[in-house]
Amino acid sequence: MRNDLPVMCSILKRVEYGATAASLTIQYPCQFQPGQFIMAWIPGVDEKPFSISRHNPTAGTIELTVKRLGPVSAHIADLTVGDRVGIRGPYGNPFNPQADCVIVSGGVGLAAVAPLMEMFPNAPALYGENSSTQIMLADRFPRMRIFTMDGSAGEKGFPTDPLPEILAARKPKVVYTCGPEVMMAKVARICHDAGVAGQISLERYMKCAVGVCGQCCMDGERVCVDGPVFDSERLLKGKDFAFRGLDKSGTWVYKAQPE
Amino acid sequence: MTSSQSRDSLLRTDLFGRTLTSPLILASGILGTTKSLLKRLGEIGAGAVTIKSISVAPRAGHPNPTVLSFGPGMINAVGYSNPGLKKACEEYADLSDVACPVIGSLIGTKAEEFAQVAAAFSLLDFAAIEIPISCPHTPGYGKLARQDTPEAVLEILSIVSGETDKPLFIKVPAAAQNLSELVDASDQGGAAGITAVNTIGPGMLINIDARRPYLGFGIGGVSGPALKPLAVSATYAINEQAPHLPIIGTGGVMNGRDAIELIMAGATGVGMGTAVLDRGIEAFAVIADEMAEWMRDNDISNLNEIRGAAHAK
Numbered sequence: 001m002r003n004d005l006p007v008m009c010s011i012l013k014r015v016e017y018g019a020t021a022a023s024l025t026i027q028y029p030c031q032f033q034p035g036q037f038i039m040a041w042i043p044g045v046d047e048k049p050f051s052i053s054r055h056n057p058t059a060g061t062i063e064l065t066v067k068r069l070g071p072v073s074a075h076i077a078d079l080t081v082g083d084r085v086g087i088r089g090p091y092g093n094p095f096n097p098q099a100d101c102v103i104v105s106g107g108v109g110l111a112a113v114a115p116l117m118e119m120f121p122n123a124p125a126l127y128g129e130n131s132s133t134q135i136m137l138a139d140r141f142p143r144m145r146i147f148t149m150d151g152s153a154g155e156k157g158f159p160t161d162p163l164p165e166i167l168a169a170r171k172p173k174v175v176y177t178c179g180p181e182v183m184m185a186k187v188a189r190i191c192h193d194a195g196v197a198g199q200i201s202l203e204r205y206m207k208c209a210v211g212v213c214g215q216c217c218m219d220g221e222r223v224c225v226d227g228p229v230f231d232s233e234r235l236l237k238g239k240d241f242a243f244r245g246l247d248k249s250g251t252w253v254y255k256a257q258p259e
Numbered sequence: 260m261t262s263s264q265s266r267d268s269l270l271r272t273d274l275f276g277r278t279l280t281s282p283l284i285l286a287s288g289i290l291g292t293t294k295s296l297l298k299r300l301g302e303i304g305a306g307a308v309t310i311k312s313i314s315v316a317p318r319a320g321h322p323n324p325t326v327l328s329f330g331p332g333m334i335n336a337v338g339y340s341n342p343g344l345k346k347a348c349e350e351y352a353d354l355s356d357v358a359c360p361v362i363g364s365l366i367g368t369k370a371e372e373f374a375q376v377a378a379a380f381s382l383l384d385f386a387a388i389e390i391p392i393s394c395p396h397t398p399g400y401g402k403l404a405r406q407d408t409p410e411a412v413l414e415i416l417s418i419v420s421g422e423t424d425k426p427l428f429i430k431v432p433a434a435a436q437n438l439s440e441l442v443d444a445s446d447q448g449g450a451a452g453i454t455a456v457n458t459i460g461p462g463m464l465i466n467i468d469a470r471r472p473y474l475g476f477g478i479g480g481v482s483g484p485a486l487k488p489l490a491v492s493a494t495y496a497i498n499e500q501a502p503h504l505p506i507i508g509t510g511g512v513m514n515g516r517d518a519i520e521l522i523m524a525g526a527t528g529v530g531m532g533t534a535v536l537d538r539g540i541e542a543f544a545v546i547a548d549e550m551a552e553w554m555r556d557n558d559i560s561n562l563n564e565i566r567g568a569a570h571a572k
């Protein structure tokens with residue numbers, strides 16, 4: 001069996017995005033495919049999954065982009081250069097990368113698709129936030145088409161708004177998406193209607209990250225190893241996508257439904 | 260003749276009044292969080308599946324890391340996270356589409372709790388009920404609450420059997436000094452069988468760079484290959500002492516030869532948890548294939564021919 005214990009790794013660089021989020025560059029040489037995630041451990045606090053938003057195999061670094069939501073993410077987003085964090089991974093079933101694609105993200109879901117946006121510089125990239133103060137990675141991806149709900153930056157509206165038109169015009173092979181599940185449900189339906197494949201990166205409460213504990217189960221699949229990337233048609237056929245997920249205790253929590 | 264025998268006919272196993280298509284049983288606490296996972300495991304070919312242990316009230320469990328693989332095994336301190344009895348009864352209300360028998364796992368901190376879970380489980384379609392008295396890392400339960408004594412086993416069995424007629428399995432600790440007394444108490448208390456063993460613990464691993472234990476709870480139970488010798492010896496000893504009690508031998512089974520080894524020690528069923536990490540969720544099919552292949556190679560047509568074969572007769 002593999003030895004898979006977290007390794008303490010140094011933070012080399014940190015970039016802030018307003019008060020809400022930060023990107024951390026961490027010394028952690030590894031093999032990585034876009035869509036995979038690591039487990040980040042703050043000793044004595046907790047350990048949670050985070051997507052790798054950038055991989056530099058030459059420098060042996062990974063980057064995490066973390067939004068402050070609760071105590072654990074705040075703790076990680078507050079780490080500064082010279083601090084250390086425990087890392088294990090990468091884990092998970094990656095995106096199947098195809099250049100002829102469209103990339104749609106919402107909120108911190110941007111972290112999961114950022115390596116694809118780097119890999120395919122000509123692919124249209126749509127990204128949504130509530131408001132201008134939350135925007136991340138804008139310098140790295142100047143081509144991103146930004147949407148805000150309050151119209152304070154980019155276009156007012158959702159990143160899914162122009163998607164039907166873009167699919168009709170470009171007829172891409174695939175749409176990649178990560179973000180709030182209501183948004184991804186919309187993307188899945190738009191893809192279905194347009195006859196375009198969708199690959200969706202899901203989020204569920206995770207504990208072991210290696211397919212053993214059953215914590216992140218949905219539709220009999222383990223999001224940590226069978227996902228986090230799933231085909232959208234597969235998710236539309238199931239029952240739990242955009243419907244429910246297990247909380248820390250294993251109790252079903254029902255998700256907000258689209259109007 | 261034996262060389263062409265099908266896997267199912269080679270591995271067919273009678274346990275708790277049911278006929279299983281394979282002796283390989285999902286151990287409690289691994290994957291058994293939802294009905295959809297049990298259903299998938301049944302489709303893959305598990306002989307039976309055990310749900311994650313259920314208490315009356317919901318439990319969030321210990322902070323992460325809760326499950327870590329360290330090479331010779333896994334160490335875990337999940338801390339019995341579970342949605343509580345009410346939600347569990349909703350989840351498992353209809354088990355008709357799970358292709359194999361389902362075992363309920365029941366935990367409690369006091370008499371009323373054991374009684375309440377037992378009464379509710381009794382109404383569900385569980386083929387048996389397993390009672391772990393042996394968790395090494397959850398305050399209020401198992402070893403940390405001294406449930407691993409013959410007195411506690413007798414008391415728990417008397418409460419639970421007052422609420423249900425289902426076959427009851429006592430899940431014993433690894434490396435128990437008082438194993439023979441626990442087996443006597445289980446037998447006297449009317450248990451239908453024994454599950455041997457739970458994880459060994461408490462164990463701890465420390466990250467020396469962080470100068471902290473890895474597990475969120477600090478201590479945990481060790482499973483996987485490191486545990487196998489303890490599972491084999493416990494199974495052997497129980498079978499020697501009480502040959503009439505069926506045993507679900509559990510601990511460190513990672514391949515078909517390990518499973519055969521436990522059967523030769525005297526096991527009827529073979530529990531598997533950590534194998535899911537090493538061999539994937541398909542382990543229940545792959546390891547069954549490996550067992551069948553070994554049996555064909557050795558002209559064995561039925562597991563009864565080799566059960567307990569390692570005992571000096």
Ligand SMILES: Cc1cc2nc3c(=O)[nH]c(=O)nc-3n(C[C@H](O)[C@H](O)[C@H](O)COP(=O)(O)OP(=O)(O)OC[C@H]3O[C@@H](n4cnc5c(N)ncnc54)[C@H](O)[C@@H]3O)c2cc1C
Nearest residue numbers: 048049050051065066067069070071072073108111203204
């Ligand atoms: C595969 C995977 C990849 C992930 N990648 C990233 C990543 O790259 N960057 C990142 O910042 N996070 C990522 N997450 C989420 C991350 O693991 C944590 O769940 C998140 O940071 C919140 O943890 P917390 O303990 O700080 O907050 P919690 O205490 O869990 O939550 C604090 C508050 O935020 C709310 N909340 C939690 N999650 C969400 C959500 N998704 N949307 C809206 N409200 C929420 C809670 O309800 C609560 O009110 C990923 C999760 C998974 C499963």
Ligand SMILES: Cc1cc2nc3c(=O)[nH]c(=O)nc-3n(C[C@H](O)[C@H](O)[C@H](O)COP(=O)(O)O)c2cc1C
Nearest residue numbers: 286287288312335391457482483510511531532533
């Ligand atoms: C992550 C994990 C969670 C577990 N949770 C439970 C549990 O809730 N109830 C229980 O009786 N045993 C629990 N166990 C113990 C297993 O059922 C089993 O006895 C032990 O892991 C040895 O088998 P293995 O080596 O095949 O994993 C757990 C084990 C692991 C690894």
